[in-house]
Amino acid sequence: MSNNLNQPKAYDVVLGGQTPAPVNGAVLGGLLGVKRRLARNSSKDSPYLIEQQLDALKEALNYGAEGLELVIEALNDASLQVQRTAYSLLQDYQEPRIVQVLQEYNPYQFFQCLYKYSTRKSTTYAIAITPDGQMMVSGGNDRIITVRNLGNGRIIRTFTGHTGSIYTLCLSPDGKTLVSGGRDTTLKVWNLNTVGNYKSLSPTSRVIGDGLIYTLTGHSESINCVAIIPNQQILVSGSEDNSIKLWDLATGEYLATLEGHEAAVKSVAITPDGQLLVSGSADNAIKLWQLPDNAGEAICPDPIYTLTGHTDWVKCLAITPDGQTLASGSQDKTIKLWQLDTGELKSTLVGHWGEVNCMAISPDGQRLTSCSWDETIRLWHLGTLKQLHSLSGHEGAIACFAISPDGQPLVSSSWDHTIRLWGMND
Incomplete structure (x- = not known):
C-alpha cells in the first residue's frame, strides 16, 4: 500500500x-x-x-x-x-x-511587558543577565547589587559594600564572576557562585556570605564602564578621570593606564577576538586601542586611531559578533555605524528624540537594540537599517537594559523607579 x-x-x-x-x-x-x-x-x-x-x-x-x-x-x-x-x-x-x-522576520511585534516591579525610590543604572539566562543582576543609587530570578523577579540575594551609586556591572563569560563600579571610585569583584543553585531555594530564603573577592582602587573619580577581555581575563575600567585602566582579573594586579581622551570615558567595548578595545567619551570621540596577544605582553598606551562624527557625548558602544561593525550611541540622539577595520562611517540611525543611553547587538549580528531618554526601547535591523519595533511603557527616561542570550526576554530600568521584563507570552 x-x-x-x-x-x-x-x-x-x-x-x-x-x-x-x-x-x-x-x-x-x-x-x-x-x-x-x-x-x-x-x-x-x-x-x-x-x-x-x-x-x-x-x-x-x-x-x-x-x-x-x-x-x-x-x-x-x-x-x-x-x-x-x-x-x-x-x-x-x-x-x-x-x-x-x-x-x-520581526519577532519584536509580539513583545509586551510581561511584568514590572518597583525599585522604590532607587533608580537602577546597570543590569546584567547571566549566560544561562536564569538570573539578572542590577545595581543603582541604592548602592546595593541585587540578584533576581529572571523568570519571576524574585530576589535571590544581595551584595553590599559600595558607598556610592553603582553605575556599571559586568559578568565574566562563564557567569561566575561579577564586576561592579560606580561613584565611590572603586571596582569590586564578586563571586557570583555564592548565589548557589537558586532553583533549590525556598521562596523566602536568601543566600548568606558577602561574596566579595577583592576591591580595586586607582581611579580618582567615578567609574562609568567596565568590560572583560575574555581570552586573557583582563578587566577594563573607564572613568570620569578621563582614563582607562587595565587589571588582571584573577589577581587584581594593576596592568596599565590608557590616556588620550580629553573628557570622561563613558563607554568601553571589546572586539570578540579580544584584539581591540574601543572607548567612547564625553569629548565626543571614539578611540581604538590595540590589545596584546598575551596577558604578559606590554600594552600600547596610544590609540590606533580616533573616530569623530558625534556632536555630543558617546554614551554606549556595541560590536557585531564578526567584529566588523561598531555601533555608537550618543547624547546627540543618534546611533552611528562604523567599519571597524577602517574607521569609515557607514550610516547613521535616526529615530530617538532623546540621548541614547544603552545598546546591544543580537548574537546573529542582525539586530540592534537601543534605549533612550525618550522613554522608548527601539529595535533596528542592521541589514536594512530600518526600525523594526518600539517598546513603550516606562514613564521616565530608560537608563539601561539587558537581553537574555537567546534574544528574549529583555529587561529594562528607568528613572520611573521600575524594572520591566519584555518578551512573548507562552
Whole structure:
C-alpha cells in the first residue's frame, strides 16, 4: 500500500465528532486537511477556528519538508497569533534556510511587558543577565547589587559594600564572576557562585556570605564602564578621570593606564577576538586601542586611531559578533555605524528624540537594540537599517537594559523607579 501524505493518520483531526464524515471533504486529515485549516482567513474567524489553525500548524511538522513550508508560510498569516505560533515552532530548526527566514522576520511585534516591579525610590543604572539566562543582576543609587530570578523577579540575594551609586556591572563569560563600579571610585569583584543553585531555594530564603573577592582602587573619580577581555581575563575600567585602566582579573594586579581622551570615558567595548578595545567619551570621540596577544605582553598606551562624527557625548558602544561593525550611541540622539577595520562611517540611525543611553547587538549580528531618554526601547535591523519595533511603557527616561542570550526576554530600568521584563507570552 502506497504512503500517501494526503491520507489521514492517527494524529489527524476529523471534523464532526461521532457523526460519520461526509464524502465532500470535511475530513480534515492528512496534509490536505492541514492545508484546508490553514487556508482560512483567521482575521475574521472565531477563536475556535483560530485554535484549529494553531493545531494544524503543529500537525504540519509531521509531514516533512512540505509541512515545514506551510509553517514558514504562516509567518505571513493575517493573525498575529498564528504568526507567533509559527515563529515559535521554527525556533528549534537549524537548517540554513530556516535560520535565514527567522533572521528576516520581526519577532519584536509580539513583545509586551510581561511584568514590572518597583525599585522604590532607587533608580537602577546597570543590569546584567547571566549566560544561562536564569538570573539578572542590577545595581543603582541604592548602592546595593541585587540578584533576581529572571523568570519571576524574585530576589535571590544581595551584595553590599559600595558607598556610592553603582553605575556599571559586568559578568565574566562563564557567569561566575561579577564586576561592579560606580561613584565611590572603586571596582569590586564578586563571586557570583555564592548565589548557589537558586532553583533549590525556598521562596523566602536568601543566600548568606558577602561574596566579595577583592576591591580595586586607582581611579580618582567615578567609574562609568567596565568590560572583560575574555581570552586573557583582563578587566577594563573607564572613568570620569578621563582614563582607562587595565587589571588582571584573577589577581587584581594593576596592568596599565590608557590616556588620550580629553573628557570622561563613558563607554568601553571589546572586539570578540579580544584584539581591540574601543572607548567612547564625553569629548565626543571614539578611540581604538590595540590589545596584546598575551596577558604578559606590554600594552600600547596610544590609540590606533580616533573616530569623530558625534556632536555630543558617546554614551554606549556595541560590536557585531564578526567584529566588523561598531555601533555608537550618543547624547546627540543618534546611533552611528562604523567599519571597524577602517574607521569609515557607514550610516547613521535616526529615530530617538532623546540621548541614547544603552545598546546591544543580537548574537546573529542582525539586530540592534537601543534605549533612550525618550522613554522608548527601539529595535533596528542592521541589514536594512530600518526600525523594526518600539517598546513603550516606562514613564521616565530608560537608563539601561539587558537581553537574555537567546534574544528574549529583555529587561529594562528607568528613572520611573521600575524594572520591566519584555518578551512573548507562552
